[in-house]
Amino acid sequence: EVQLVDSGGGLVQPGGSLRLSCAASGFTFSSYAMTWVRQAPGKGLEWVSVISGVGGSTYYADSVKGRFTLSRDNSKNTLYLQMNSLTADDTAVYYCAKGLNYGGDSGLDYWGQGSPVTVSS
Amino acid sequence: EIVMTQSPATLSVSPGERATLSCRASQSVSRNLAWYQQKPGQAPRLLIYGASTRATDIPARFSGSGSGTEFTLTISSLQSEDFAIYYCQQYNNWPPITFGQGTRLEIK
Numbered sequence: 209e210v211q212l213v214d215s216g217g218g219l220v221q222p223g224g225s226l227r228l229s230c231a232a233s234g235f236t237f238s239s240y241a242m243t244w245v246r247q248a249p250g251k252g253l254e255w256v257s258v259i260s261g262v263g264g265s266t267y268y269a270d271s272v273k274g275r276f277t278l279s280r281d282n283s284k285n286t287l288y289l290q291m292n293s294l295t296a297d298d299t300a301v302y303y304c305a306k307g308l309n310y311g312g313d314s315g316l317d318y319w320g321q322g323s324p325v326t327v328s329s
Numbered sequence: 330e331i332v333m334t335q336s337p338a339t340l341s342v343s344p345g346e347r348a349t350l351s352c353r354a355s356q357s358v359s360r361n362l363a364w365y366q367q368k369p370g371q372a373p374r375l376l377i378y379g380a381s382t383r384a385t386d387i388p389a390r391f392s393g394s395g396s397g398t399e400f401t402l403t404i405s406s407l408q409s410e411d412f413a414i415y416y417c418q419q420y421n422n423w424p425p426i427t428f429g430q431g432t433r434l435e436i437k
Contacts, residue, residue: 267425
């Protein structure tokens with residue numbers, strides 16, 4: 209059974225940092241692209257970042273480029289999102305999601321439960 | 330960036346009836362389009378990818394159609410568990426991957 213477990217969210221002050229993790233199981237982790245999608249309170253879905261299967265390619269939304277870093281440890285079946293210089297606009301539930309293929313240009317067939325991030329003083 | 334526009338914003342339909350949701354892309358996305366269902370407090374669930382391929386374990390009452398810039402999600406006979414928010418997503422021209430703003434399907 210495919211499982212994605214998000215963790216690492218919480219309350220952080222503006223300008224602070226946070227690292228989210230997504231532990232994967234039930235599939236060959238290195239064979240699939242992994243994505244983070246966020247959802248601000250009461251709002252729709254916003255794509256944040258994607259990393260290819262082996263991790264050679266990463267892409268970011270303009271809203272997070274230069275502040276967020278996506279990485280993966282295929283030996284631990286874990287995805288990481290390092291978030292720096294956080295602002296109130298980053299407040300959202302962050303979901304990790306598995307792509308249907310290796311490259312990232314696909315639908316997202318499994319999602320984590322979501323990790324809430326609140327940026328506030 | 331490709332802008333995805335969903336209509337209507339809210340759709341009121343009675344159980345057992347058919348629901349038709351639309352998604353329009355600002356430029357062609359070929360058939361690289363997915364549909365998701367999201368219920369309150371839950372993560373989204375993939376329904377359709379490749380514009381018309383049902384994801385694993387998705388009931389046959391859900392169907393997708395379209396190509397280029399115009400797409401439709403049809404739910405043939407609404408069940409109580411189908412009332413939720415539905416999002417379309419394009420993955421043809423990226424980054425960024427973009428979502429529509431969502432259609433809320435509510436009980437009439």
